[in-house]
Amino acid sequence: MEYCPTWLFWLGLLLPALLFFLLIRKRTKLPPQPPAWPVIGNILDLGTTPHQNLHNFRAKHGPVTWLKLGSVNTMVIQSAQAATEFFKGHDFAFADRKCPHALTALNYGQGSLAVGRYGGYWRVLRRLCSVEFLVTKRVNETVHLRQKCVDNMIVYLEEEMAVKQVTTEQGIDLSHFLFLMAFNVVGNLVLSRDLLDPKSKDGPEFFDAMNRFMEWAGKPNVADFLPWLKWLDPQGIKASMAKDMGRAMKIAEGFVKERLEERKQRGEMRTTNDFLDAVLDYEGNGKEGPRKISSQNIIIIILEMFFAGSETTSSTIEWAMAELLHQPVSMKKAKDEINQIVGLNRKLEESDTEKMPFLQAVVKETLRLHPPLPLLIPRNAIKETNFMGFDIPKDTQVFVNVWGIGRYPDAWENPLTFKLERFLGSKIDYKGQNFDLIPFGSGRRMCVGLSLADRVLHLGLAKLLYHFDWELSDGLTPETLDMRERAGIALRKLHPLKVIPKKRSV
Template identity: 80%
Template sequence: MEYSPVSLLWLGLLLPAFLAFLLSRRKPTKLPPQPPAWPVIGNILDLWPAPHRNLHSFRAEHGPVTWLKLGSLNTMVIQSAQAAAEFFKGHDLAFADRKCPHALTALGYDQGSLAFGRYGSYWRVLRRLCSAELLVNKRINETAHLRQKCADSVIAYVEEEVAAKRATIEQGIDLSHFLFLLTFNVMGNMVLSRDLLDPQSKDGPEFFDAMNRVMEWAGKPNVSDFTPWLRWWDPQGIKAGMTKDMGRAMKIAEGFVKERLEERKLGGETRATKDFLDAMLDYEGDGKEGPPKISLQNVNVIILEMFFAGAESTSSTIEWMMAELLRQPESMKKAKDELDQVVGLNGKLEESGTEKMPFLQAVVKETLRLHPPVPLLLPRNTLKETNFMGFDIPKDTMVYVNAWGIGRDPDAWEDPLAFKPERFLGSNIDYKGQNFELIPFGSGRRMCVGLSLAHRVLHLALASLLYRFDWELGSGLTPETLDMRERSGITLRMLHPLKVIPKKRSA
């Protein structure tokens, strides 16, 4: 069919008018305020080198809910306690999905993950299993002796290190190394019924190194997260590096699982109580019949995830607690005096005793307020188009909740930048997901499943360190010169590991 020039002219005039008419009929979309953005890349450059700090700086001009365009990705940021309360209380289900970093799709990790898994029936089964078998209060109470053993072992390791470095002790020891060893072995005992890092360990050091590398890859800024058309290329090589190191860790986890399966096959169960691996294997299957089951591949993934989440974030928080107390000698003295009063000068420190230590508990809360282990929490994803606080939020919008910024919300906290544990004495504010000015573990459906365990480990570890040693800063540092800068990643560690001099306390 041929068109005359007149017909083509009318088509050229009417088509734009028709498109304009269709656009005018669309419901107008109201988005949150957005900082100026570059073409194509949007606000990506606004994130680094410290995304939590940079995003927090937008609040003064753009308000408590900020909109960003990160490459092709729509992104909303929650920046105040009031907005967080509305988000978690009124819209938790609409935002219950996850955005998974491209690096963590290596080896199908995201398909078995509880932390990064998509919201659905499999995720609900996994969440229920983790809550009931590993992290329910009854199980945590029954395993207090395991955490005590790990804490006592680390105290002994510190004493050995001091003795070995007596000539150079003024330079200090790397406290972060011992804290990671503590939390890593706590998870080893809870999940696998064994210490993984000790002089006799064979697989432990290799597992430890592989896990460290995986955390480094996961924390690297990755352009593939914001430009999906580049994922096949992996321009920074992050997924390739993750695949290699996660493969090492996965192989070791697979060895633990195979060993346990052989034990069970031979009827060689020797543990007085089931550990988490036993519970996972009780639920293992292909899921073709009945309710969803957990494949052996995903059992390996969950084992890795327990170590990722349980060891890294907890050890970094303990390090921040010690750093803050070393900067505030008066707070350090109050915590020690309380310990001596509750435990006695020659008593036996036990995990349950920390429940009688309100100042120690206040130190933990204040540290989590200023140094939440995952400053932007893990990113949520919008399941459907949602109206939030008067804004029209499209489906598949990524959502960051800036827990670091909310801990500094001037509308929620007096003198928010100061370390003052006393603010929590006599206060009912807690970090269990109902007080939205303090949400280091998140809230709602996707709240950190390990909160109860982390709570116990944080208090026991800090109490053990303070009760057994007097602490000074090493390398000639003073409270005024201690470097409190952060190293950004998924978790928020000190930029430079804390160097300290431990001196055994006399009776």
């Protein structure tokens, strides 16, 4: 028997495996990918404004781009055509989510609607939120609550002006007041209370904890791209999140206990008709999700309502005001329309905004140029899928660059210009079917709060324009106003909008 060299033996074993791997790889067609570094892949390509940098790849790599973010396979959708195919043809295949490492703190991701895995519990939660909280009938019934919160914002602005005697050098930070308004809207719908007023004991602390919560959630985390670093938490983001989320959870737990005690005293009858009562009353059938929602998950749902409903709404109104101050002629047209519909001697009602096409165009154009979540919340592939001729592996993360889609010149004339006329007389809306304009997403995981956000955006903006005349502070002019962006949990102005509100001239 002849002796077989060791190296020949191993070659005989490895060669078939290598050939098989090469054949499989050859059959797998991935979207075009920019050059990547070893280990970290394309992480550095994201930069501080990922939506902008990814948009720049489109000219060279086309409407579907492939990235390797550390060890995470990532596909980027960059055109309305690709978005149409994605949401209409493959919505289920990409219905899952990857939970960011920061939001795994205290098991938040397991009870979340926004970042929870697709499955029975998620479908139960989605249905509950849609039917009990954000269905059109329920939104119509709560108009008085939104009206109250927006009216309070106007009062707070007037008080701030009186106390600080605002000057052209000083101004006020409008984003702060917008966030308080949005926070109180959610507080009234979920808990039937104003959380930020002089009578609120826990409100200010809850507000501070949620503010920190959102700050940690918006920070880029290397552990999301290099999973073997999760145990180390190199930036301390998860540990910091756990601390501030824990504070918010403790206060939310107090709200729930207080409500349970009220119900106990009244024989389990509803004391209010808010979302917390709806969750406490929930009885499932056990087939999809639990028969009762756990105490831990009720608290997570409450936090999520504030998490999702405050930052995005307030940032959009801030951008709308910035764009109007940047274009005084458009500001005047919007104010003239409001005055024509409402007059000067009666209260502006939410229903009035339905008769204001110019105001509606302002909101649409703002959402086109400044979508609150420029890459939406990333989707995740449930299974291996052939998408537009590409072989997309299971567990691929998907960004939909709605910021880039809203600026594509083939779809939008002069796409970088704030041009309200493009929406006057147009039937384009942002309800998820016009894929050139999908700031709230589309399909199964479309933003469940769209109907509520739509009402608050129009009412909040209309009230600001109706009650005040606005000037820029710090010596800024419409031409010198800084319109640069900063990315976080929502797309904010790099520098908060500092303004001087003056009681309107009659």
